[in-house]
Amino acid sequence: MRPVGSKYLLEEPLGRGATGTVWRARQRETAGAEAAVAGEPGETVAIKVLKEELANDADVVMRFLRERSVLLRLTHENIVRTRDLVVEGDLLALVMDLIDGPDLHRYLRENGPLTPVAAALLTAQIADALAASHADGVVHRDLKPANVLLDERDGRMRPMLTDFGIARLADSPGLTRTHEFVGTPAYVAPESAEGRPQTSAVDIYGAGILLYELVTGRPPFAGGTALEVLHRHLSEEPRRPSNVPAPLWTVIERCLSKDPDRRPSAENLARGLRTVAAGIGVHASSAQIAAADGVGALLAPDPAPAAVPETPGAADPTQVLPSNAGSYDPNAATSVMQHAPGPGGHADPTSVMPPVPPRPDGPPEPDGPHPWQSQLQAARDRNEQTQVQYLDPGQDPLRRRPQRPQPQQQQPQRRQQPPPQQYQPQQQQYPQHRQQQYQPQPQQQPQRQQYAPPQQPAPQPPAPRQPREPRQRSANPMRIPGLGCLKGCLFTLVLLFVAGWLIWELTPLQDWIGQGKSYWKAIGDAISTVTDWISELGGGSDSSGGNTGP
């Protein structure tokens, strides 16, 4: 267990995203006055330890400290509460409430799409969270199912928006070699994709994409490379899927408007969605149906949308994404894409991936792969992490002799998968079904391995093997089946013949056989003598009997 500050102990990783690793952790002692929630010793919390890359960036640390108060005061029943922010040496961590339940992305993958009513009511609660944060001037900027946790309590599931402010923290000019764009391609608003100024309307666009995904199972613009996805956001109008009722489609269409000024405010979005949910349900009255049909009138835009503070150097990611960015996975982690600043800090839209010279006054440029490649790698690492660790040769399983399994050894216990739980909209009172306990999967999650250099000088590597003599090839290149056996038989026959001849010539076998012949001959003669004698004897007695007659 690793301490974080003096107040928390990391216990086990819950998951890893592009910006850091989330841990289940325990509070050691009550936090100080600087924390939003003091907490009790022994209480379980979730801690997001930001990536070293972020924690080592002076810009990010400054923003982290500056936004501390904003993040800590952001409280809403549909927002995961940030309890504390820890800055310790080169470690930056956010202490949050631990949510017992899956994230919405995982839930959708396991249970499939929601009904239109459930999707509308779930998104309405997310819109409530957005309305509260936008009123406080905070824009999420990375709304997607993976950032919505489903809090399971009392047989009900409450969507909780998380990762607030993380996109803003990560959006640092000094983060990597050049300026970067932060977001997830499938959920990025057109203005963000183009590097234009952003407002809270980007979150409404994200909510529209999320709503579409909830009812269909996939975001509207997915597939192909990241660059293609970004271009589709800019140019393509989504089509209405057949299972989406017309009033719900009106809401989705308005959220996905290319023009941010046409998108509804978060508050109006929540209201509109609840009106639609009431009007498309099976028990809807005619008045509710009529209200749902007229939902367009409720979706007024925000007259004063919260602005996203501009990062100097904001640019058009579509101009700077590598064209060979590879096939895009809509479930990939938040992307941090390199982009190029043009004059005045904005992108030069005419430029196509220009090489960006280093800023003379800027932070040093770390060498390494392109940030986009790093992010793809991070997404992959979530599933399969290569562990680099010094291995004692004595413990090397490849060097160990095979051992018989001990009879007492216990079989590894099978993980019991809980039955999937269907999301039930909150307004319709969830049925009291069996509550699903979210089991964090420490075995499946990548275990953070620390590279521990050996204290002793490393054991000498084994002497390189002498190259083997090339194997003699058989003279029988045709490999006739059974030929080897035939050869063996012939050889045995020859051997027997020679041995027989030698025995015949060199041993008194011939004499023995000759003697054997005469022996049999003598026996035969004796038998014939006896036979003759018996027959003669019989003939004599017959003739004497004939002489005694009349």
Ligand SMILES: Nc1ncnc2c1ncn2[C@@H]1O[C@H](COP(=O)(O)OP(=O)(O)OP(=O)(O)O)[C@@H](O)[C@H]1O
């Ligand atoms: N407060 C929390 N309580 C319980 N689990 C959490 C909490 N916050 C995050 N998690 C879990 O940790 C995992 C990683 O979260 P994180 O936010 O780092 O990843 P992400 O959102 O998938 O990626 P990205 O950083 O790219 O947005 C998620 O799968 C989520 O289920």
